Amino acid sequence: MRLLVTGGAGFIGSNFVHHVIEHTDHTVTVLDALTYAGNRASLAGLPADRVELVVGNILDAALVDDLIAEHDAVVHYAAESHNDNSLHDPRPFLDTNIVGTYTLIEAARRHGTRFHHISTDEVYGDLELDDPARFTESTPYNPSSPYSSTKAGSDLLVRAWVRSFGLQATISNCSNNYGPYQHVEKFIPRQITNVLTGERPKLYGAGLNVRDWIHADDHSSAVLTILQSGVIGETYLIGADGEKDNKSVVERILTLCGQPSDAYDHVVDRPGHDLRYAIDSTKLRTELGWLPRYSDFDGGLAATIEWYRNNEAWWRPQKAATEARYTAQGQ
Numbered sequence: 001m002r003l004l005v006t007g008g009a010g011f012i013g014s015n016f017v018h019h020v021i022e023h024t025d026h027t028v029t030v031l032d033a034l035t036y037a038g039n040r041a042s043l044a045g046l047p048a049d050r051v052e053l054v055v056g057n058i059l060d061a062a063l064v065d066d067l068i069a070e071h072d073a074v075v076h077y078a079a080e081s082h083n084d085n086s087l088h089d090p091r092p093f094l095d096t097n098i099v100g101t102y103t104l105i106e107a108a109r110r111h112g113t114r115f116h117h118i119s120t121d122e123v124y125g126d127l128e129l130d131d132p133a134r135f136t137e138s139t140p141y142n143p144s145s146p147y148s149s150t151k152a153g154s155d156l157l158v159r160a161w162v163r164s165f166g167l168q169a170t171i172s173n174c175s176n177n178y179g180p181y182q183h184v185e186k187f188i189p190r191q192i193t194n195v196l197t198g199e200r201p202k203l204y205g206a207g208l209n210v211r212d213w214i215h216a217d218d219h220s221s222a223v224l225t226i227l228q229s230g231v232i233g234e235t236y237l238i239g240a241d242g243e244k245d246n247k248s249v250v251e252r253i254l255t256l257c258g259q260p261s262d263a264y265d266h267v268v269d270r271p272g273h274d275l276r277y278a279i280d281s282t283k284l285r286t287e288l289g290w291l292p293r294y295s296d297f298d299g300g301l302a303a304t305i306e307w308y309r310n311n312e313a314w315w316r317p318q319k320a321a322t323e324a325r326y327t328a329q330g331q
Contacts, residue, residue, distance in 0.1 A: 001026045004071040006058055006104065007078030008032055011182040012118070012216055014042035016075065019220035021046055031067060032078070033057045041314050042181040058100035061107070068107040073114035073227060076104055079154075081120075082185055083147050084329070087271060090146035097150035098157070105161045105169070115169040116227050117158045121212065121237070122148035123173060126274035129210060134278040135173075137235050144272050155235075162233045170230040172223060174238040175279040178300065179216035180307040184315050185322045187211075188301075191250050191264075192308045193319055195257045202326070205269030207247030210276035214240040215294035215304075222281075225290045239279025240292035249301075256302050268330055 003020065007013040008030030017028050030053045032038045043053060056063045058078050068074060078100060080086065080093040101117070108115040124135045125142030141156075143149040161167040178188045191201040222238040230236060244252075251261040284290050294300035308315060 001072045003028045004074045006031045006076045009038035012177050013077035014181045015216035016220040037183050061103050064103050065107045068113050069111050075116045077118045083145050086146035093146050093150045097154050101154040109165045109167050117171045119155050119173045120151050121173050121175050121277045123152040127276040129276050134280040136280045168232050170226050171235040172238050174219050175212035175214050177216045177219050179304050184318050191253050192305050201250050201264040202267045203250050208245050210245045212239050212278050213242035215300040218292040222290050225288050229288050236284045237279050237281050239281040242297050
C-alpha cells in the first residue's frame, strides 16, 4: 500500500512510520507542518525509497487533494494535542483538529480513499478515581478541554462523512502514549529529561490523577491492525491495561533512574484536570485479535528512559524553551 501519514514527524505518527517500515512492505508519505511538535530527526535513518517527507499543512486543500489522489490510504495523526497549550490559546486546536480534519475527509471522499482517524480517550471526559468502569466504544462524549472538545468534534465529522457520503473510514481512540520521540513538554518525557539534566521532576497537585498508559509501538501495531482488518464505519478503543496515577509514574521514573523516589516537587494543578482515564479494548482484541507487546509498564518505561538517555541530541534542543514556558506559567 501507499500510505499518507499526516503528522508523521510528530511523536505517535513517527512511531507509526517506523513500525510500518519494520513490519510491512508499504511505502509512506509523511505530511507534516513541522511545527514545534514535529521533528525531521524523528524520521532519521528510514529508507529514502520508502519514506518521503512533504512539509505542508493539512489546511492546504490543494496540497491535500494532490497527495490523497496518489495514495491508497490516509492515516490521520496530525493534531494540536497538548492540553496546557489549548488552555492558553485554543484557536490552533480549532484550525488543525476541526478544519484540518474536514479538509482531509473531503479529499478522501472525492477520491474514494481509505481513511483512518486517530483520536483520544479524552473525548469521553473523565471517570471518578474509585469508579470501576472503563471507557468503551458506546461511552457518551463528554470532553472537558479545548483540546479534547476539538478532537471530539473531529471524530463526529468523520462519523458523519461515513454515514452521509460513504467515506471509507475507521476511528480509533487511544489511551495515553509514551515511548521514543515524544516532545519533552509531555508528562513522562518531561520527568525523564528533568532527572537526566539534574532537575527535580514536577507533579501537578497531589498526583492522584490516573492515566491509562500504552507504549507507542503498541498503539502503532493496533492502528495497522485496524487499517488492515477493521470494519468501515467502526470505532475501536486502543489500550493496554496500563492504569497508573501520576504520582506512581514519577516515583517509578526516579527509581529506575537510581534516584530517591520522593525527589520531586509539587506544582499548582492544571485547571479542569481530568481525574481518571481507563480504556476497555475488548472489541479490538476479540474482533481483530490484537494484543499489546508491552503488557508490563515497568518494562516499557525502562526502555523509554534508556531511549532518552541515549538520544540527548534529539531532545536537548527542545528542553530549555519548554522549561522556560512552564516556569512562566508557574508549573
